[in-house]
Amino acid sequence: METLFKKIEDTHGASFDPTDLIRAAILNITSSLTLARKYDYDEEEFKQLVHSTDVIMSLFGSAGTDLMLKRLRLSPSKTDKIFKSAKMEYNSFIVSNIQRRKKDFDPAVIESLLDVYLKKVHEKEDLGPYINLDTIALLVGALFIAGSDTSSFQILWVLVYLISHPQALNSVKEEVDKVVGRDRLPTMDDQAYMPFTQAVINECMRLCAPLPMGVMHASSDDTSLCGYTIPKDTLILSNIWGVHHDPNIWTKPHHFNPSRFLDSNGQLVEDDNLIPFSTGM
């Protein structure tokens, strides 16, 4: 966060597009939590990571369609090749960081998911047949891909809504100043004391869930749901956008109204119809 704030301060109040900065911050946080590796945004290795993520994310939709249509094609498509090359860059980034951390590993310093694994290996714990360096590398890659654009676009949408709703922006600022102040970074413990800010985040997740149809699933067996029969091997998508904009659930569903998540005392209310992380199916 300090790196992000420094970069924002460096703009000296001039207008700027925060997209690249927010995306870089999210990647850096992911890198730090998974691999204990924090970057300066100008480092070549980090720029490479940002580039590969961009390529993978921009091709995800078309590559997904390509994969579904694979049987119709005789030769690999151009998308396939670009996607594979970005994936290889990603793998080499993760593998080289794993090797680096492994070499310098200190069991007294546990800062990341990788460290937890290395510590267990160091303590000779039996991790079973599926947990090894290869699967840890796959897991780290999945966390990078699944967490980067979802989180950064959600933050960018919050900025968009706050900029276009100055009253809400002022209320968030007042709450942040009151609970966190200007001399420290927020922590998760602050969240409970910031109902309005949380309501704004909920409302932005309702209006602009980053994965409006979730990810593809399939039924592993014949089943039924709400009276509908779902045969084995049926493709299942969760219509998150539909639930979030259903006028039978939400009053004026297309309007930005954080108060819908607050009770008469200004306290946050849970709503089971808010499902930005999908339905848990």
Ligand code: HEM
């Ligand atoms: C605003 C932030 C985020 C939103 C709205 C979001 C939303 C979602 C949704 C809708 C799915 C599909 C779930 C399903 O259909 O079963 C998903 C899957 C997933 N998300 Fe997130 N996500 C966010 C951030 C993150 C972050 C920060 C991480 C990790 C660092 C992450 C890791 C994953 C993973 C690993 C999956 C795949 C789970 C599976 O394969 O079953 N997500 N996310």
